[in-house]
Amino acid sequence: MAEADDNIKGDTGKPSNMRNIIIVGVIIIIGIIAYLIARPPILSVSPDPPSFNFDSAAGYQTFSIFNIGGGTLSWNVRADQPWWIKVNPESGTGSGTVTININTADLVPGNYKGTITVTSNGGVKTGSIYLNLVSAPSRSVDGTSVGKKITLAVGETWDIGDGWSVQANAIDAKAKPRQIWLTLSRNGIKLDDRVLVEGETYNYNNIFSVKIASIYAGAVSDMATLTDVAYQKGR
Numbered sequence: 001m002a003e004a005d006d007n008i009k010g011d012t013g014k015p016s017n018m019r020n021i022i023i024v025g026v027i028i029i030i031g032i033i034a035y036l037i038a039r040p041p042i043l044s045v046s047p048d049p050p051s052f053n054f055d056s057a058a059g060y061q062t063f064s065i066f067n068i069g070g071g072t073l074s075w076n077v078r079a080d081q082p083w084w085i086k087v088n089p090e091s092g093t094g095s096g097t098v099t100i101n102i103n104t105a106d107l108v109p110g111n112y113k114g115t116i117t118v119t120s121n122g123g124v125k126t127g128s129i130y131l132n133l134v135s136a137p138s139r140s141v142d143g144t145s146v147g148k149k150i151t152l153a154v155g156e157t158w159d160i161g162d163g164w165s166v167q168a169n170a171i172d173a174k175a176k177p178r179q180i181w182l183t184l185s186r187n188g189i190k191l192d193d194r195v196l197v198e199g200e201t202y203n204y205n206n207i208f209s210v211k212i213a214s215i216y217a218g219a220v221s222d223m224a225t226l227t228d229v230a231y232q233k234g235r
Contacts, residue, residue, distance in 0.1 A: 039070025041122035050127035075120035
């Protein structure tokens with residue numbers, strides 16, 4: 001009888017032990033979560049460093065940003081020579097992909113070097129941008145395109161001819177100055193991705209150009225009128 005009583009007492013202690021184990025487990029999990037949240041963000045980029053070589057025929061390059069720490073990573077990307085090195089987007093939070101474009105419109109042939117810097121609350125990364133710009137070939141203009149104009153809404157594409165096309169990814173008629181985000185493609189292959197302002201003439205590596213004649217608010221969507229297309233046939 002005494003042995004039976006001992007067994008009963010032992011059984012009644014098991015639920016209490018299980019509760020203790022569960023409580024300890026919950027405390028450990030909460031501690032791990034708190035640690036992960038409290039950890040500072042850590043900036044990581046791929047490739048590291050974000051360095052690239054361009055030539056006069058290059059379109060664009062991209063690199064990725066990651067947070068390998070805790071919390072929320074906030075970052076900015078800046079070029080030390082923004083008149084020919086273009087980055088998009090210039091800021092963000094968390095992970096992201098940054099596109100680097102080269103604007104050779106106002107450059108003479110030669111070798112150029114610039115720097116892009118990613119600053120964040122989790123560190124700094126720096127990359128070098130190299131450009132080897134050879135002499136631009138003589139520019140022939142497609143006479144059937146010069147003088148043409150078209151009005152695009154957000155999401156619409158202008159199939160210009162000879163494989164060239166531009167797409168209006170976004171238009172902001174309220175910005176100062178008014179802006180349009182264009183993608184330039186050739187034979188279905190994306191060549192460039194650029195934010196332009198009203199009145200600006202976009203020049204891609206001296207083989208394609210188009211003027212952003214006007215940007216305005218439409219009834220349903222913001223609109224942009226593009227004019228004066230010129231490009232090298234067969235390029």
